[in-house]
Amino acid sequence: MPSKEDILDLYFMDARCKLIDIAAFLDRVDRHDGNTDFRFDGFHKALEAMQNPGDKPRAQAVLEALSDHSEEPIPKATIQGAFGAPQLNTEN
Amino acid sequence: MPYIEPHAHMVSRTTADYEAMAIAGCEVICEPAFWAGFDRSSPQGFHDYYRQLTEYEPARAAKFGIKHYCWLCINPKEAEDAGFAREVMAIIPEFIDAPTVLGIGEIGLNKNTVSELAIFEEHVEIAKKYDLPILIHTPHLEDKLKGTKLILDALKNANVDPARVIIDHVEEHTAGLVLDAGFWAGMTLYPESKCTPARAIDMLENFGMENIWMNSACDWGISDPLAVPKCIQEMKKRQITRELVEKVVYDNPAQFLSQSKNFSIDG
Numbered sequence: 010m011p012s013k014e015d016i017l018d019l020y021f022m023d024a025r026c027k028l029i030d031i032a033a034f035l036d037r038v039d040r041h042d043g044n045t046d047f048r049f050d051g052f053h054k055a056l057e058a059m060q061n062p063g064d065k066p067r068a069q070a071v072l073e074a075l076s077d078h079s080e081e082p083i084p085k086a087t088i089q090g091a092f093g094a095p096q097l098n099t100e101n
Numbered sequence: 102m103p104y105i106e107p108h109a110h111m112v113s114r115t116t117a118d119y120e121a122m123a124i125a126g127c128e129v130i131c132e133p134a135f136w137a138g139f140d141r142s143s144p145q146g147f148h149d150y151y152r153q154l155t156e157y158e159p160a161r162a163a164k165f166g167i168k169h170y171c172w173l174c175i176n177p178k179e180a181e182d183a184g185f186a187r188e189v190m191a192i193i194p195e196f197i198d199a200p201t202v203l204g205i206g207e208i209g210l211n212k213n214t215v216s217e218l219a220i221f222e223e224h225v226e227i228a229k230k231y232d233l234p235i236l237i238h239t240p241h242l243e244d245k246l247k248g249t250k251l252i253l254d255a256l257k258n259a260n261v262d263p264a265r266v267i268i269d270h271v272e273e274h275t276a277g278l279v280l281d282a283g284f285w286a287g288m289t290l291y292p293e294s295k296c297t298p299a300r301a302i303d304m305l306e307n308f309g310m311e312n313i314w315m316n317s318a319c320d321w322g323i324s325d326p327l328a329v330p331k332c333i334q335e336m337k338k339r340q341i342t343r344e345l346v347e348k349v350v351y352d353n354p355a356q357f358l359s360q361s362k363n364f365s366i367d368g
Contacts, residue, residue, distance in 0.1 A: 086212035
């Protein structure tokens, strides 16, 4: 098994790059006109889950923050794709 | 290193991709029936698709020394119209005895609708009737967790043998649910919407190397037919032994797929 230092050697620069990309994405949204939607709310919720995952691994906490937690099948599909974050009216 | 690509949509890929996969060590490709990027307008369109899967693609793969197998179904994205889906499902028995058919798949859910769930359950009954293994697609992104739970409940109600079912596209929030229930799990190396090689290896570290495989699910979207060999390279960087790498990319898929009477590595 690789050590913590090995993992840093393998992934630090990649993670650093992605972290700065996230910061720049948030700045970019702030800088532009118009309104955000449920995706941006979900993104912030996921960031919070990453910082405070409780007893879960961070990746799992982030994925769950970006998941629909309703339990019953919906009557009919209105789209074929997915947005990446749950819409408020589908959350329990 | 020799590997099995257990989930690739080669009807959407070029012949150059077959060549590149062969050079990278691919010996077997398994192709689940899925969405072609647009909705087909008639059951006849699926008849042609099943012929492509059972006749044309095995011949195209063989030119590069690759064995090609397939799974049959109507995918959940086209299952919203249950009447149409049932017309397509009526065609499946015509192809089920083809020598390269492995089982029923990739069935599952897309938007977690009532109709999708009904058609999923009817596909499971076809698999039981013909004693075939099952390959399951779990929904994308925000729909995956809910869809995985609905699928697990439906499989429990159908009383299927979990050892003969693989639930694909697991991520960190669903892998434990699938494996703890005794099913096989598939990890998909797909840009943006599924998991990266680094995360797939994290899941192997966290959930173990039993009853799990990895695939590219390369299709008509932005995807990589060489995702599995690239992950093999990543596993080497992570100091995973050659024996364990071979287990994940060759032995495990061979073990699961060997439950299909048509699957053979040799010959």
